Amino acid sequence: MTRRTRHLAAALLSLPVILASSAALAQQKSDDATLATAAAEAEQQLHQTFTNLQFDDFGPSPISGPIYQASAGGRIIYFAPKSQHLIFAAVYNKDGVNLTALAQEQGAQRKLKVIDPAKALAIGPAGAPTVIEFTDPSCPYCQALERFWEAKASEGKPVRRLVYFVSVIHPDAASKAEHIMCSPDPQAELKAVYSGRVPATLRQCAQGRKKIEEDAKTVTAIGISGTPTVIVDGKVLTGFQQAELEAFLDRHAQPKAAPSAQR
Structure with missing residues (x-):
């Protein structure tokens, strides 16, 4: 094979590679143009659908595929x-x-259906706004919530709390909760334990264990994963969301009586 023939053969062999590269480049340009067109159409649709929404820039997100x-x-x-x-x-x-x-809200309504108020530890006056509370005696945020309820009660904003104990997060939560339920005055003992006054020997009783077991079934059925969890007006609040609770109390606050006219 002559040198010229070898050069020609090499050129012919490289031709498919060049053609393939050119086709890939053309395809890439076509894909880029398609994406740019789609982005422009999406931006225009955003303007038309949400007319009051103001935004500075628009572009593709890192999310792909179904959500x-x-x-x-x-x-x-x-x-x-x-x-x-x-x-x-x-x-x-x-x-x-x-x-x-x-x-x-729909999820909260489904959860409310499996809650039996008769199995709750009821704390607070019967006529006050009712909240459903899932709590843990060893949870610091639950203890902060307890202080919040006490402060609001002293301000004349009491609530009726339906309390269920969550005993799967902290290892000593179940024993503390059983102690509370086995005490002569569970409401007073709950306040004592949540304030840090935990006795060296915790009370035990069959009734208290039954309450903790029933609460565990409710917690599992609802899917409670954090404490405190509070349900107010059908809305589930996970964690101590003070602003939401303040708004709830304000919505249910009793109107103050107008002062009588002076004679």
């Missing part, structure tokens, strides 16, 4: 398995309805 919805401890989260993203967000439809909040 799924899950409920975790009363909170709605979203998961994109393709890009492996966990999303904490509020989803609105074109009419401005918060679909995330709606899903949370």
Whole structure:
């Protein structure tokens, strides 16, 4: 084979590679153009659908593939398995309805159906606004919530608490809760334990153990994953959300009587 023939053969062999590279480049340009067109159309649709929304820039997100919805401890989260993203967000439809909040409310209503008020430790006056509380005697945020309830009661804003104990998070929670329920005055003993006054010897009794076992079944059925968890007006609040609780108390506050006219 002559040198010229060898050069020609090499050129012919490299031709498919060049053609393939050119085709790939052309395909890439086409894909980029398609994505740019799709982004422009999406931006225009965002303007048209949410006319009051102002935003500075617009572009692709790191999320790809379908997105799924899950409920975790009363909170709605979203998961994109393709890009492996966990999303904490509020989803609105074109009419401005918060679909995330709606899903949370629906979940709370389902949970309320499995709660038996007769099995709760009731604390507070019967005529006060009612809250459902899942608590843990060893949880510092539960102890802070207890101080909050006491402060609000002293301000003239008492609540009727239906208390259920969560005993799967801290190893000594079940024994403390049983001690509270076995005491002559469970309400007073709960306040003592939550303030840190835990006796060296904890009371035990069959009735107290039964209460803890029943509460554990309720906790599992509802899916409580954190303490405190408070349900107010059908809304599940995970953690000590003081602002939400203040708003709840304000909504249910009794109007003050108008002062009598001076004669």
